Amino acid sequence: DAGITQSPRYKITETGRQVTLMCHQTWSHSYMFWYRQDLGHGLRLIYYSAAADITDKGEVPDGYVVSRSKTENFPLTLESATRSQTSVYFCASREGAGELFFGEGSRLTVL
Amino acid sequence: GESVGLHLPTLSVQEGDNSIINCAYSNSASDYFIWYKQESGKGPQFIIDIRSNMDKRQGQRVTVLLNKTVKHLSLQIAATQPGDSAVYFCAENGGTGKLIFGQGTTLQVKP
Numbered sequence: 001d002a003g004i005t006q007s008p009r010y011k012i013t014e015t016g017r018q019v020t021l022m023c024h025q026t027w028s029h030s031y032m033f034w035y036r037q038d039l040g041h042g043l044r045l046i047y048y049s050a051a052a053d054i055t056d057k058g059e060v061p062d063g064y065v066v067s068r069s070k071t072e073n074f075p076l077t078l079e080s081a082t083r084s085q086t087s088v089y090f091c092a093s094r095e096g097a098g099e100l101f102f103g104e105g106s107r108l109t110v111l
Numbered sequence: 112g113e114s115v116g117l118h119l120p121t122l123s124v125q126e127g128d129n130s131i132i133n134c135a136y137s138n139s140a141s142d143y144f145i146w147y148k149q150e151s152g153k154g155p156q157f158i159i160d161i162r163s164n165m166d167k168r169q170g171q172r173v174t175v176l177l178n179k180t181v182k183h184l185s186l187q188i189a190a191t192q193p194g195d196s197a198v199y200f201c202a203e204n205g206g207t208g209k210l211i212f213g214q215g216t217t218l219q220v221k222p
Contacts, residue, residue, distance in 0.1 A: 031208040033210075035212070041214065042200060101157075103154055
């Protein structure tokens, strides 16, 4: 089906482990984004990408790594997960200045 | 730095009444604003947008007002329905394709 999909939808991990959240979009949108959503903070931008092989930091990039080898994929990696990274993560995409489309979210718990 | 904020964390209205959700922004150079609706367990969904060369824009049962003088944005929902219960976010264009989101206002519709 066309759209933007995230996986896994739910993940429990332990402190210090590496975790990768996947994001895939079928529209060939240029821009892709990763946000985290926490109570009291709304949606905060972690990283974004304007095109394949181009990535840039958002508001809260520390502890995260991204890559964009293909236009349709934008994985987010926590190299050594910490409890403060327990959150709901949303991937989004848009074409130019158009509407921003969000995935359904990935709920990550770090024990 | 940039900040986008909603005035009230929770708004409670009676079914059938009109709802007004407010948002203040700090970047006077922002030229594009969007309202998103987020239902429980889902990703944010686009409601309506407005560019800085407009003061008002209407959609189906929703109206967005922009006051650039005081850097204020509002979302008006006419004849509020139970299905309108959600968290509402305003967002502004943060440049280079990224959006900066406010913290969100929870709209509760009483039957």
